[in-house]
Amino acid sequence: MLIRNLDATPLKPVQMDGVQGASMAVMVGRADGAPNFALRQFRVEPGGHTPRHAHDYEHEVVVLSGRGTITLGEKDHPLRPGDVLYVPANETHQFRSAPDQNDGLRFICLVPVSRNCGDPTPGS
Amino acid sequence: MLIRNLDATPLKPVQMDGVQGASMAVMVGRADGAPNFALRQFRVEPGGHTPRHAHDYEHEVVVLSGRGTITLGEKDHPLRPGDVLYVPANETHQFRSAPDQNDGLRFICLVPVSRNCGDPTPGS
Numbered sequence: 001m002l003i004r005n006l007d008a009t010p011l012k013p014v015q016m017d018g019v020q021g022a023s024m025a026v027m028v029g030r031a032d033g034a035p036n037f038a039l040r041q042f043r044v045e046p047g048g049h050t051p052r053h054a055h056d057y058e059h060e061v062v063v064l065s066g067r068g069t070i071t072l073g074e075k076d077h078p079l080r081p082g083d084v085l086y087v088p089a090n091e092t093h094q095f096r097s098a099p100d101q102n103d104g105l106r107f108i109c110l111v112p113v114s115r116n117c118g119d120p121t122p123g124s
Numbered sequence: 125m126l127i128r129n130l131d132a133t134p135l136k137p138v139q140m141d142g143v144q145g146a147s148m149a150v151m152v153g154r155a156d157g158a159p160n161f162a163l164r165q166f167r168v169e170p171g172g173h174t175p176r177h178a179h180d181y182e183h184e185v186v187v188l189s190g191r192g193t194i195t196l197g198e199k200d201h202p203l204r205p206g207d208v209l210y211v212p213a214n215e216t217h218q219f220r221s222a223p224d225q226n227d228g229l230r231f232i233c234l235v236p237v238s239r240n241c242g243d244p245t246p247g248s
Contacts, residue, residue, distance in 0.1 A: 001196050001215060006186075006206040027208040028184050036236040037161040039184045039208060060152050060163045062130075062186070062232060072125050082130040084151040084163060091125060108186060110234065112160040 002032060006041050006064070014042075014050070021048025021097070021104070029124050030113050038113050038124035043106050044068065047099035052092060057115045059087040066105035067098040079105065126156060130165050130188070138166075138174070145172025145221070145228070153248050154237050162237050162248035167230050168192065171223035178216040181239045185209040190229035191222040203229065 004027055011023035022044045029038035044050065044066075052071065063083040069076045070085065071094045079095075087093050097105035113124040128151055135147035146168045153162035168174065168190075176195065187207040193200045194209065195218040203219075211217050221229035237248040 001212065001217075002210045003194075003201055003203075004208050005204070006208060008206075028210040032210055033212065034184065034210060035182060035213075037184065037234065039186070039234070041208075058159060060158065060161065060234075062163070070127075077127055079127075080129070082132075084128050084130060084165075086126045086152040086156055086158060088125065088157065089159075093125075108232070110161065110163070110184075 002028070009041065011041065011043055016051050018051030018053065019049070021045030022050050024123065026123065030120060034113055036113060037110050038121070040109050040111070040123060041106070042095075042109055043104055044095060044097035045104045046097055046101050048097050048104065050095040052094035054090050054092040056089050057112050057121055058089045059085070059093070060110045061085040061087065062108040064106045064108060066103055067101055068105040069096045070094065071096065126152070133165065135165065135167055140175050142175030142177065143173070145169030146174050148247065150247065154244060158237055160237060161234050162245070164233050164235070164247060165230070166219075166233055167228055168219060168221035169228045170221055170225050172221050172228065174219040176216060176218035178214050180213050181236050181245055182213045183209070183211040183217070184234045185211065186232040188230045188232060190227055191225055192229040193220045194218065195220065
């Protein structure tokens with residue numbers, strides 16, 4: 001068993017093409033022995049965004065604080081605290097943090113630890 | 125894709141032996157096509173608790189608000205907002221909501237959608 005607090009865990013900048021001002025920490029993942037899914041914390045600075053991309057595994061997301069949008073395909077959906085999202089595999093998506101706020105967008109994002117018949121999922 | 129808000133989703137009382145004052149809503153689960161894991165919202169009234177039990181699948185948990193304890197085996201651990209927990213399969217556990225608070229303990233709890241070589245996980 002492990003207990004870690006979101007506020008006491010240092011985040012690292014996400015280094016990927018198409019990212020601006022996003023950082024991440026794996027809260028529970030493969031390194032902890034999680035057998036099925038990994039729980040990650042993200043923060044996106046005001047005006048920042050995650051990459052616009054798609055991949056062969058799903059996301060489940062909980063917005064913790066802040067405001068922003070998620071772009072799915074060609075459509076934008078507003079995000080607010082308490083929103084829970086299911087982003088199916090292979091659906092193009094991008095998170096954007098609203099520019100006019102102090103602390104940015106903060107959310108939990110889960111992925112399966114394995115993809116494609118057993119390969120490790122990136123960031124799991 | 126789906127977006128649902130935690131505050132706009134009705135919860136149903138958890139009907140299990142050993143439960144007091146706990147309610148639950150599946151936010152993303154098998155019925156939504158989630159292929160690997162289910163995301164559920166729990167609220168435990170002040171002084172209430174979930175069952176003391178163990179099962180053959182893991183939990184990953186995020187405490188959203190309130191205070192309480194988790195008992196793991198014979199040991200109690202305090203809980204506060206932002207705590208992220210990994211409860212491995214087959215580890216006896218129980219969530220308790222502190223009695224001296226207004227709104228009780230509120231948390232996200234994830235489970236794999238399948239257990240035991242493909243059986244549906246209860247509450248997924």
